[in-house]
Amino acid sequence: MSEHKDHRVQQPTRANGGKREMTRRQFLGYTLGGTTAFLAAGPVLPMLRFAVDPLLQPASDSDWVRVVEESEITDEPKSFTFVVKQIDGWYESEPTLEAWIARGEDGKIFALNPTCKHLGCTVNWNSNPRFPNQYYCPCHDAHYTKEGKNLAVSPLPLDQYEVKIEGGFVYLGSLGPNQLVD
Amino acid sequence: MAHGPHSNDEKIVYVGDSRVRKKTHRPDPADYTAYPGKSEAFIPNFLLKEWMVGAVVLVGFLMLVMSHPAPLGYPADPTNTAIIPMPDWYFLFMYQLLKYPYASEDYLVFGTVIVPGIMFGALLLAPFLDTGKERRFYKRPMASSLMLVTLAAVTYLTVYSWVHYQHELERQGLVPDHIRAEEERQRAREEGREPDTANRPNQQPIAIVGEDEEGYEIYTRATCATCHMPDLNGNPSLLGIGDKHDKEGILAIIHEGVGGMPAQYEDNIAKGLTDEEIDTLAEWLAKQSANPEE
Amino acid sequence: MLKSIYNWIDERLDVTPIWRDVADHEVPEHVNPAHHFSAFVYCFGGLTFFITVIQILSGMFLVFYYVPDIVNAYNSVDYLQHKVAFGVIVRGMHHWGASLVIVMMFLHTLRVFFTGSYKNPREMNWVVGMLIFFVMLGLGFTGYLLPWDNKAYFATQVGLQIADSVPFIGEYIKTFLQGGSIVGAQTLTRFFALHVFFLPAVLLGLLGAHFIMIRRQGISGPL
Numbered sequence: 001m002s003e004h005k006d007h008r009v010q011q012p013t014r015a016n017g018g019k020r021e022m023t024r025r026q027f028l029g030y031t032l033g034g035t036t037a038f039l040a041a042g043p044v045l046p047m048l049r050f051a052v053d054p055l056l057q058p059a060s061d062s063d064w065v066r067v068v069e070e071s072e073i074t075d076e077p078k079s080f081t082f083v084v085k086q087i088d089g090w091y092e093s094e095p096t097l098e099a100w101i102a103r104g105e106d107g108k109i110f111a112l113n114p115t116c117k118h119l120g121c122t123v124n125w126n127s128n129p130r131f132p133n134q135y136y137c138p139c140h141d142a143h144y145t146k147e148g149k150n151l152a153v154s155p156l157p158l159d160q161y162e163v164k165i166e167g168g169f170v171y172l173g174s175l176g177p178n179q180l181v182d
Numbered sequence: 183m184a185h186g187p188h189s190n191d192e193k194i195v196y197v198g199d200s201r202v203r204k205k206t207h208r209p210d211p212a213d214y215t216a217y218p219g220k221s222e223a224f225i226p227n228f229l230l231k232e233w234m235v236g237a238v239v240l241v242g243f244l245m246l247v248m249s250h251p252a253p254l255g256y257p258a259d260p261t262n263t264a265i266i267p268m269p270d271w272y273f274l275f276m277y278q279l280l281k282y283p284y285a286s287e288d289y290l291v292f293g294t295v296i297v298p299g300i301m302f303g304a305l306l307l308a309p310f311l312d313t314g315k316e317r318r319f320y321k322r323p324m325a326s327s328l329m330l331v332t333l334a335a336v337t338y339l340t341v342y343s344w345v346h347y348q349h350e351l352e353r354q355g356l357v358p359d360h361i362r363a364e365e366e367r368q369r370a371r372e373e374g375r376e377p378d379t380a381n382r383p384n385q386q387p388i389a390i391v392g393e394d395e396e397g398y399e400i401y402t403r404a405t406c407a408t409c410h411m412p413d414l415n416g417n418p419s420l421l422g423i424g425d426k427h428d429k430e431g432i433l434a435i436i437h438e439g440v441g442g443m444p445a446q447y448e449d450n451i452a453k454g455l456t457d458e459e460i461d462t463l464a465e466w467l468a469k470q471s472a473n474p475e476e
Numbered sequence: 477m478l479k480s481i482y483n484w485i486d487e488r489l490d491v492t493p494i495w496r497d498v499a500d501h502e503v504p505e506h507v508n509p510a511h512h513f514s515a516f517v518y519c520f521g522g523l524t525f526f527i528t529v530i531q532i533l534s535g536m537f538l539v540f541y542y543v544p545d546i547v548n549a550y551n552s553v554d555y556l557q558h559k560v561a562f563g564v565i566v567r568g569m570h571h572w573g574a575s576l577v578i579v580m581m582f583l584h585t586l587r588v589f590f591t592g593s594y595k596n597p598r599e600m601n602w603v604v605g606m607l608i609f610f611v612m613l614g615l616g617f618t619g620y621l622l623p624w625d626n627k628a629y630f631a632t633q634v635g636l637q638i639a640d641s642v643p644f645i646g647e648y649i650k651t652f653l654q655g656g657s658i659v660g661a662q663t664l665t666r667f668f669a670l671h672v673f674f675l676p677a678v679l680l681g682l683l684g685a686h687f688i689m690i691r692r693q694g695i696s697g698p699l
Contacts, residue, residue: 042240
């Protein structure tokens, strides 16, 4: 509101050898503005910090989950389900996730998430005769190579789980963008 | 009305294009130049003073908020009997009023409807009951004295209700729910675990471990079963107690008490239990677990 | 820039007189604590409003996390107070503010009563003020249940029992508030609806009327 009172404020007088001095009214205006800012900031700043808390939470790495014996993994991708513990605020749940695990040409094991990167449907390996040995999404005909490279419709390759082999078992970690294809 | 024929001597002034007659007179706000003393503009002069008071109040308020976290007890449990129901403090006087014989049982209507009805009704309609011109409180003794008597009564009832509540807590050996919950959170923080306060209504019931053992037989003879019940699911429940305390912890509680529970050792010796039996009992209780090892 | 936007709007809507009336009205000396220290009793109305604003804001922010459901209500309050940064402050402001607003309003009412300020021509403003008082008590009563802890649950039990004892209509009031035959899931949603939508809407309407009337009539003169 203070901007609109300008026409009532007298121009600062040039007293004391040309030094500009504040009028009493300007001084009151600034003090009032400062007090207003204090009265507003006191209660509102904690509330804002409270509201933006999720933005400032560090991204949490999910724990490693043991999924399957290493010996069961072949060159052909196979679907495995596994259960993760998920803490969503005050709600704790154990959703079942799915991963397609296979051995690459170099013999290394990799795991892909079957969520289509087009619009989030679920892809399946080798499920359409038109696209043999590919992941195929029934929603909009998106299909991917064995490494998850997007061949049509989808803008991005399939996401990939971190994989760890320990004691003959495959462990899956957090989900991230595909590193196998470029 | 606007288009009807009207005489020429009635001049109508319209506001803009509307057919609303312009008001030539409205009650002017009081002109304080008539009063002695200096008046000043609301913004910025007066508001600044008001907000200085506001700033002091805000600082005090935030200090209260920071030093006293809002209380939060255990989740609502309709079967909990260790609670003395208390409304927020500003309802206490009503609550206390209902405890008196002329405001309860057959006269309950008197306490719940008539007294508050007269009180709040009179307050609501004060300007129409006290219609005299005089504003000074000492010049209208009826209104002022009624208000003072009511204030005194409300204050008395509120304070009495609170004191009575404190006495009841002490007599029954109860600790208010929110304090118990806060103690549990404090313990959990120190031990680096999650506090056992969450609301989990669909939890699997915990079973007694080893009901055919000697420990259970001792338990039923000990003082424990009076409150914790023979099935251990009393108040508070001892089912799964071994997950919270080990044998030494349980012995310490038997000897020294905990929270609202007084020490039980002497009473049990008096009941004819031996030290060995109490030891077996503590060992048996420590085995009570939600996930017993097979 | 701001000024030209303001002028553009003002040319069309003539808003200046509206806020000028509020900003420039003269405040007499007898209510000014800078002149007479005892005049601080005239501050309680403004302070009530200030705390009310804090209540509305903190309440709005609390609903970012709170769920009105008997399984999750407690857990969400527990989460927002103990896990979310500044949650203990925001819930603390709402909890203690609820008491403080009653205190301030009570003092404001006493000031108006003992200075006889409710007399002609300000009768209507007194009645509106008392209605605000009742709405605030209603907000206190409905808000007490929402954390769904033992204290909340049992106090509401008692409160509804008192409502039940009112002759003829008591049973209906109780069932309406309770939403069923026990204090439970349906009670919580009803209390939530009353606490965050219905009562605040009534409160804002009454506050508007209260302020318009005081502006129209001016503050009562010195004694």
